[in-house]
Amino acid sequence: MVRIAVDLNRCQGYAQCAFLAPEIFVMHGDEALLYDPDADEAQRGKLAQAAAACPVRAIVVDAVDEPAEAVPGAR
Template sequence: MKIIVDMDRCQDHGQCVFSAPEVFRLNAEGHLEYESVPDDSLRDAVEEAADVCPLQAITLEG
């Protein structure tokens, strides 16, 4: 699984951080950082994170 976040659309709301904190995090400046190729055991949490993104900026491949 590969995660792609459209950083032009992302407004750092952080909803993904609540759904999958092992993958998504806000840095000290409040901007989103994430692991683009997380372990497949986190798929359910990552799919939920993509679903709850208010701007639908998260895409999953594979």
């Protein structure tokens, strides 16, 4: 599972995330962003692109429930 957090105070409604990952992010009106905070692992690539494309860096994508040996640099 992939956990998503969006700083809605920072989000300016540019909608790049909704364009790149419409299965997860949806613009509601001109400025309100709706999203699923728990995305499927299969969406990881799109989520990474969406987070990187955010002009104000409001999106954080984290993996959850992975064993420590699967995480680079973990001991």
